[in-house]
Amino acid sequence: MSTLVIITIISLCAIGIVSAVILYLVAQKFKVEEDPRIDIVEGLLPGANCGGCGYPGCRGLAEAAVKSETMDGILCPVGGAETMNKIAAALGREVKAQAPKIAVVRCNGHCENRPRTSVYDGARSCAIEHSLYVGDTACGFGCLGCGDCVTACPFDAIHMDPVSSLPVVDEQKCVACGACVKACPRNIIELRNKGPKDRRVFVCCVNKDKGGIARKACKAACIGCGKCAKECPFGAITVENNLAYIDYSLCRLCRKCVSVCPTGAIHEVNFPPRKTETEAEKAQAVTATPQTTRETDSKN
Amino acid sequence: MLKTFKIGGVHPPENKLSASENIQVLPVPEKVIIPLGQHIGAPATPVVQKGDKVKAGQLIAQAAGFVSANIHSSVSGTVLSIDSVTDAAGLSKPAITIQVEGDEWIPEIDRSSKPEHQIPSSKEEILKAIAAAGIVGMGGATFPTQVKLTPPPGNKAEVLIINGVECEPYLTADHRILLEKGEEILVGVQILMKAIEVKRAIIGIENNKKDAIAHLQQLAAKTPEIEICPLKVRYPQGGEKQLIQATIKRAVPSGALPIAVGAVVQNVGTALAVYEAVMKNKPLIERVVTVTGKSVKKPGNFLCRIGTPISQVIEAAGGLPEDTAKVIGGGPMMGRAMVNIDSPVMKGTSGILLINEREASRKPMRNCIRCSKCVSACPMGLEPYLLMKLSQFNLLERLEEEKVMDCIECGSCSFTCPSDRPLLDYIRLGKARTGAMIRSRKK
Numbered sequence: 001m002s003t004l005v006i007i008t009i010i011s012l013c014a015i016g017i018v019s020a021v022i023l024y025l026v027a028q029k030f031k032v033e034e035d036p037r038i039d040i041v042e043g044l045l046p047g048a049n050c051g052g053c054g055y056p057g058c059r060g061l062a063e064a065a066v067k068s069e070t071m072d073g074i075l076c077p078v079g080g081a082e083t084m085n086k087i088a089a090a091l092g093r094e095v096k097a098q099a100p101k102i103a104v105v106r107c108n109g110h111c112e113n114r115p116r117t118s119v120y121d122g123a124r125s126c127a128i129e130h131s132l133y134v135g136d137t138a139c140g141f142g143c144l145g146c147g148d149c150v151t152a153c154p155f156d157a158i159h160m161d162p163v164s165s166l167p168v169v170d171e172q173k174c175v176a177c178g179a180c181v182k183a184c185p186r187n188i189i190e191l192r193n194k195g196p197k198d199r200r201v202f203v204c205c206v207n208k209d210k211g212g213i214a215r216k217a218c219k220a221a222c223i224g225c226g227k228c229a230k231e232c233p234f235g236a237i238t239v240e241n242n243l244a245y246i247d248y249s250l251c252r253l254c255r256k257c258v259s260v261c262p263t264g265a266i267h268e269v270n271f272p273p274r275k276t277e278t279e280a281e282k283a284q285a286v287t288a289t290p291q292t293t294r295e296t297d298s299k300n
Numbered sequence: 301m302l303k304t305f306k307i308g309g310v311h312p313p314e315n316k317l318s319a320s321e322n323i324q325v326l327p328v329p330e331k332v333i334i335p336l337g338q339h340i341g342a343p344a345t346p347v348v349q350k351g352d353k354v355k356a357g358q359l360i361a362q363a364a365g366f367v368s369a370n371i372h373s374s375v376s377g378t379v380l381s382i383d384s385v386t387d388a389a390g391l392s393k394p395a396i397t398i399q400v401e402g403d404e405w406i407p408e409i410d411r412s413s414k415p416e417h418q419i420p421s422s423k424e425e426i427l428k429a430i431a432a433a434g435i436v437g438m439g440g441a442t443f444p445t446q447v448k449l450t451p452p453p454g455n456k457a458e459v460l461i462i463n464g465v466e467c468e469p470y471l472t473a474d475h476r477i478l479l480e481k482g483e484e485i486l487v488g489v490q491i492l493m494k495a496i497e498v499k500r501a502i503i504g505i506e507n508n509k510k511d512a513i514a515h516l517q518q519l520a521a522k523t524p525e526i527e528i529c530p531l532k533v534r535y536p537q538g539g540e541k542q543l544i545q546a547t548i549k550r551a552v553p554s555g556a557l558p559i560a561v562g563a564v565v566q567n568v569g570t571a572l573a574v575y576e577a578v579m580k581n582k583p584l585i586e587r588v589v590t591v592t593g594k595s596v597k598k599p600g601n602f603l604c605r606i607g608t609p610i611s612q613v614i615e616a617a618g619g620l621p622e623d624t625a626k627v628i629g630g631g632p633m634m635g636r637a638m639v640n641i642d643s644p645v646m647k648g649t650s651g652i653l654l655i656n657e658r659e660a661s662r663k664p665m666r667n668c669i670r671c672s673k674c675v676s677a678c679p680m681g682l683e684p685y686l687l688m689k690l691s692q693f694n695l696l697e698r699l700e701e702e703k704v705m706d707c708i709e710c711g712s713c714s715f716t717c718p719s720d721r722p723l724l725d726y727i728r729l730g731k732a733r734t735g736a737m738i739r740s741r742k743k
Contacts, residue, residue, distance in 0.1 A: 117390075118639045121662040123722035128729050133639055134390025209392065 052177025332607030438569030458562030468631025488575030691730025
């Protein structure tokens with residue numbers, strides 16, 4: 001009986017050893033040469049596999065980063081500048097600092113601004129509602145409120161506000177991966193520069209209808225009057241198809257456009273409360289030339 | 301045993317309330333709005349300008365490309381504007397607005413009601429007349445007719461199938477024209493047969509229109525090449541592929557056109573329009589529209605000019621009932637709810653259905669219980685529950701494998717679902733996305 005056990009053990013061990021040797025030889029023969037740096041870079045990435053960089057997952061970005069000579073066009077929006085610096089250091093390259101971005105919802109059509117004209121009782125999906133008709137308001141460009149962006153977000157950074165039924169971006173959680181931008185059938189969400197001290201100025205509307213029609217559909221619509229474009233000292237605002245757009249790379253956050261907008265379609269975010277009328281006048285009297293005003297404004 | 305299609309199908313309550321109402325001619329409205337995109341394909345290009353005087357039947361917009369259709373003025377008057385107007389879905393679409401002054405027609409149109417029988421002998425002449433008249437599929441698909449009558453090279457039509465099925469509940473426009481314009485329709489069928497050079501035509505009519513079947517059988521006794529085929533009542537028999545299966549027992553392969561099995565399908569409304577275009581020189585400027593609904597005072601069938609505001613057609617049927625919850629363009633199965641009833645009647649408007657609050661209520665969606673009712677209802681042999689899930693997860697390659705592009709969007713699956721799941725809503729989305737993916741691949 002005991003010999004049987006011993007024979008079994010010995011023969012199994014022998015099979016194991018032979019197989020190990022064969023496997024080793026095969027592995028050597030068919031070895032895939034891979035740059036070891038890809039593994040290193042992948043280790044530095046957040047591992048969310050969100051696709052925000054435009055590559056299929058983190059490994060895709062790592063391969064592209066190792067393969068390309070420069071770091072141009074390669075950015076992990078989730079990790080941001082910090083991760084990119086680490087990757088550049090690991091690869092022994094220089095990386096240009098890229099400003100962090102954030103998703104911005106460009107619609108302010110809550111129930112008070114934009115009265116509901118019909119009841120949508122179909123499937124709760126913006127894409128379906130968009131393919132069927134104008135939506136439950138008269139604005140054919142604004143938010144439909146079914147929350148496709150919320151479903152698409154892999155970082156739990158966008159939520160529907162129950163009161164306004166508009167999506168709200170959580171500034172702490174948003175990593176600007178762009179999943180919501182792709183999910184929105186009406187292209188309301190845009191990735192914009194986060195701005196110094198998280199301060200941003202943007203046109204909170206995407207309505208391209210003529211002024212009268214847009215205004216009738218929504219009180220807070222951009223009517224394309226062009227006042228902001230005239231007011232802007234930096235030429236950052238363009239009006240096209242009855243819609244103003246602020247180029248964030250040119251905007252220096254002077255906020256002059258915000259006060260001239262007749263419908264309040266231009267929004268400012270994270271600025272300290274404005275000075276009262278008299279204080280502002282005093283401040284204007286103190287600053288001598290318009291040149292200096294600009295500088296102080298741009299520092300804001 | 302009556303003929304019908306092989307797989308799937310449902311039988312919704314018929315509710316043909318206006319079946320015994322004669323076609324009434326609706327008075328010419330004060331203003332018409334004629335959209336430039338009333339057909340599948342490129343919107344037409346306007347050939348008139350603001351302030352121009354036009355007569356009824358005059359060409360006001362020309363077909364822009366191969367798959368497109370001419371558009372004619374349906375009234376006489378002055379062009380008020382060529383601008384975008386809000387359509388039935390609330391979206392801005394380009395249209396020509398005409399202020400009506402009198403009712404003067406272009407002299408080329410023969411307005412007498414005497415039926416003509418002298419069919420032109422040349423095929424080219426017929427196709428030219430059809431294209432010039434801007435005729436599109438009148439069943440609702442609005443595909444330009446002359447394109448459908450020009451089969452791609454290498455294909456030969458063997459039989460013409462005329463769709464008088466009208467399987468949509470409530471609608472009766474085709475039923476009425478079969479009864480009242482039967483003689484003209486038969487001439488139209490003969491013209492169409494000549495245009496595609498076939499020796500045989502079948503008119504498929506569902507058995508709930510017994511009077512129309514008897515009437516046409518009597519009329520067609522003189523013309524042995526035209527066969528009247530009574531069909532069992534079953535939705536969606538009016539679908540092209542279902543009708544071919546029901547009448548000539550041939551199955552159109554997946555992704556192929558009916559011409560692949562030698563069939564060309566045309567609607568009875570189209571046959572009538574073809575008759576009027578070829579024999580009377582009359583372009584497509586008016587059509588029969590059913591206005592119906594359980595709360596409507598006087599449901600009826602109205603011959604109205606293209607561009608008549610829908611609100612005016614509803615007015616003719618006794619006005620908008622108090623308890624109207626939805627106004628649907630088309631029938632209850634495939635029609636679309638409107639948000640703007642001042643939008644105009646178009647070439648493809650077969651009916652206006654006013655449904656009340658009780659009928660319109662949509663129950664909340666519940667979980668799929670895997671009863672497979674949708675699978676047995678699908679006339680294309682697809683698996684709707686699976687397509688919906690795949691569409692929700694945006695798995696386009698899988699959708700393509702599961703033949704989502706074969707879906708005819710008949711809505712039998714949503715109709716039959718005991719859990720009230722919006723199957724078709726999601727499938728339509730998936731189909732649109734898959735179609736876009738396939739097109740981008742070809743580029």
